[in-house]
Amino acid sequence: MSTHWVVGVDIGGTNTVVAVVPYQGGLPEAGRTLETRPERGPEEGVTEIAAVAGSLLDDVLDREGGTRADVLGVGIGCPGPLDLRAGVIGATPNLGWEGFPIRDRIAGALGLPASLDNDANCATYGEWWQGAGRGTRSLVGVTLGTGIGGGFIEGGRLLRGASGSACEIGHTTIDVSGRLCGCGNHGCLEAYASGPAIAARAREGLASGVESRLPELVDGDLGRVTAATVYEASRLGDLWAREVVAETARFLGVGLANLVNTFNPEMIVVVGGVTRAGDHLFRPLREEVGRRAFSSAVDACVIVPGALPQTAGVIGAAGVFVMERRR
Amino acid sequence: MSTHWVVGVDIGGTNTVVAVVPYQGGLPEAGRTLETRPERGPEEGVTEIAAVAGSLLDDVLDREGGTRADVLGVGIGCPGPLDLRAGVIGATPNLGWEGFPIRDRIAGALGLPASLDNDANCATYGEWWQGAGRGTRSLVGVTLGTGIGGGFIEGGRLLRGASGSACEIGHTTIDVSGRLCGCGNHGCLEAYASGPAIAARAREGLASGVESRLPELVDGDLGRVTAATVYEASRLGDLWAREVVAETARFLGVGLANLVNTFNPEMIVVVGGVTRAGDHLFRPLREEVGRRAFSSAVDACVIVPGALPQTAGVIGAAGVFVMERRR
Numbered sequence: 001m002s003t004h005w006v007v008g009v010d011i012g013g014t015n016t017v018v019a020v021v022p023y024q025g026g027l028p029e030a031g032r033t034l035e036t037r038p039e040r041g042p043e044e045g046v047t048e049i050a051a052v053a054g055s056l057l058d059d060v061l062d063r064e065g066g067t068r069a070d071v072l073g074v075g076i077g078c079p080g081p082l083d084l085r086a087g088v089i090g091a092t093p094n095l096g097w098e099g100f101p102i103r104d105r106i107a108g109a110l111g112l113p114a115s116l117d118n119d120a121n122c123a124t125y126g127e128w129w130q131g132a133g134r135g136t137r138s139l140v141g142v143t144l145g146t147g148i149g150g151g152f153i154e155g156g157r158l159l160r161g162a163s164g165s166a167c168e169i170g171h172t173t174i175d176v177s178g179r180l181c182g183c184g185n186h187g188c189l190e191a192y193a194s195g196p197a198i199a200a201r202a203r204e205g206l207a208s209g210v211e212s213r214l215p216e217l218v219d220g221d222l223g224r225v226t227a228a229t230v231y232e233a234s235r236l237g238d239l240w241a242r243e244v245v246a247e248t249a250r251f252l253g254v255g256l257a258n259l260v261n262t263f264n265p266e267m268i269v270v271v272g273g274v275t276r277a278g279d280h281l282f283r284p285l286r287e288e289v290g291r292r293a294f295s296s297a298v299d300a301c302v303i304v305p306g307a308l309p310q311t312a313g314v315i316g317a318a319g320v321f322v323m324e325r326r327r
Numbered sequence: 328m329s330t331h332w333v334v335g336v337d338i339g340g341t342n343t344v345v346a347v348v349p350y351q352g353g354l355p356e357a358g359r360t361l362e363t364r365p366e367r368g369p370e371e372g373v374t375e376i377a378a379v380a381g382s383l384l385d386d387v388l389d390r391e392g393g394t395r396a397d398v399l400g401v402g403i404g405c406p407g408p409l410d411l412r413a414g415v416i417g418a419t420p421n422l423g424w425e426g427f428p429i430r431d432r433i434a435g436a437l438g439l440p441a442s443l444d445n446d447a448n449c450a451t452y453g454e455w456w457q458g459a460g461r462g463t464r465s466l467v468g469v470t471l472g473t474g475i476g477g478g479f480i481e482g483g484r485l486l487r488g489a490s491g492s493a494c495e496i497g498h499t500t501i502d503v504s505g506r507l508c509g510c511g512n513h514g515c516l517e518a519y520a521s522g523p524a525i526a527a528r529a530r531e532g533l534a535s536g537v538e539s540r541l542p543e544l545v546d547g548d549l550g551r552v553t554a555a556t557v558y559e560a561s562r563l564g565d566l567w568a569r570e571v572v573a574e575t576a577r578f579l580g581v582g583l584a585n586l587v588n589t590f591n592p593e594m595i596v597v598v599g600g601v602t603r604a605g606d607h608l609f610r611p612l613r614e615e616v617g618r619r620a621f622s623s624a625v626d627a628c629v630i631v632p633g634a635l636p637q638t639a640g641v642i643g644a645a646g647v648f649v650m651e652r653r654r
Binding site: 090264301 | 408464465481487488489490491495498500502504505512514581584586592593618620621623626627628
């Protein structure tokens with residue numbers, strides 16, 4: 001059987017990852033990470049992506065002895081909201097490029113059919129196709145970063161929803177009159193457990209005089225406290241950082257318990273930098289889920305960190321193309 | 328084309344509805360409501376259900392000119408939790424009968440193949456198959472009563488989940504440190520918007536001296552205040568009752584906004600006595616959903632009361648049998 005290939009493109013606000021992925025599944029044969037530089041505009045972005053993809057394909061086909069006819073398409077992942085039907089980018093705070101027909105432009109530049117889905121769906125699909133979720137029948141993916149996103153796969157298919165915005169779990173309410181979220185509402189999961197929210201909660205404690213080694217880690221400039229600093233301080237044994245991580249776990253646990261009671265999945269895979277907190281996060285998180293969700297649903301569900309920390313998105317972007325082609 | 332039939336059985340804590348439903352879809356050709364009387368035990372319940380179903384079938388087949396060979400099976404709806412694979416009842420507070428193999432016993436008594444699903448899934452399926460949700464590709468059903476349940480249908484199939492407990496939305500958290508729920512957790516949707524929770528919130532105001540006509544409607548016995556009394560007082564113009572209904576709408580709106588952001592469905596159909604509150608409920612409910620959910624998802628979703636107030640459950644129970652047979 002000759003090998004076929006799919007190009008994966010994972011466009012983020014900071015970096016864009018391009019990779020060549022086997023159509024039958026597997027880890028990328030070749031990949032490269034570029035700086036996205038949203039300010040250059042989408043046309044230049046597409047040109048660069050196409051050039052990198054072309055050079056990666058040349059390398060892979062040369063090495064494996066294939067031709068361009070063995071490359072079946074390109075799968076694109078992009079921050080949402082997206083108009084999936086038209087293949088067009090919506091109003092994305094971190095990328096811009098609103099209204100740009102990213103799917104057809106990349107398809108045109110590469111001379112290949114293309115698919116488009118949002119980054120959280122792609123990361124979820126990547127973990128299901130080649131990562132922690134292989135072989136599961138139903139899987140929820142939760143992406144934790146600047147924002148919180150999610151995806152749901154059942155029987156190998158992503159839930160897209162009526163307008164392509166299913167699983168926007170960062171903006172589900174867990175505390176009806178709680179913290180103000182960037183979206184203008186109160187008590188969204190994202191207002192507690194996104195990276196910026198974790199940093200904000202840590203800073204609030206510091207401002208009220210809590211003792212901590214956090215200021216020392218940022219040379220006294222509290223504006224530089226990030227979620228990553230909080231995890232580092234927690235690993236170093238800092239009590240306030242540990243409390244912030246534990247509280248994050250409880251809030252995330254409430255959000256994940258809601259997902260367990262809603263989707264009753266076989267697995268929840270948690271993707272993103274927050275997973276670096278390891279057991280400090282996952283132990284209390286699983287406890288909170290166990291307290292709040294139905295026991296039969298808790299028993300049926302494992303909660304794990306992703307297995308593809310850097311590549312779930314790009315592998316999943318390619319995987320979504322494969323999923324749609326096989327439809 | 329000869330007509331085929333399916334028996335629907337909708338077992339509730341108070342009443343059981345038995346009906347004969349056309350296999351091709353349609354309203355029940357014949358039906359009867361029995362008192363459930365859980366204390367008699369499940370064996371006697373099955374005997375009575377089988378007798379009623381037999382007599383309804385005789386009537387219908389006689390009238391329509393068919394034979395028992397035209398009856399393809401029986402679909403059963405029952406309060407959860409259920410073991411769907413084994414067809415066995417779990418620990419149901421309102422029914423009892425824990426561990427009873429309801430599916431196979433009814434199948435045996437009627438000499439027909441049988442399906443089993445929980446009452447909320449059946450009501451959702453009934454509204455999708457023959458009610459408000461006909462023709463929708465994706466639909467969330469929300470059942471409001473003593474408890475709050477739900478169901479999700481996409482492409483004509485119910486989401487069951489890994490252990491048959493998907494869409495237990497009554498026990499999703501909307502207020503992490505809020506009201507104590509019967510399940511032992513704080514802030515479940517059910518703790519705010521179930522029938523007993525609505526009555527409890529109304530009584531709390533009365534106990535603190537709020538002016539209202541509610542006491543007069545229950546002859547001064549506040550223990551007799553129910554959600555139905557609150558709706559009645561609201562219709563009569565009682566300001567406190569209106570406030571309780573408006574507050575119920577806001578809490579329900581938060582829960583439904585979470586469903587809109589999670590499933591991005593074409594429709595949410597709200598089933599149960601609470602829908603009698605009409606626009607007093609649905610107007611503020613839709614407003615809250617509009618404030619909290621993604622606008623593209625809100626625009627894609629209509630929120631409506633069910634169209635089959637008494638029969639969604641029994642029609643849906645029969646419909647689930649049809650769905651499974653066509654699988």
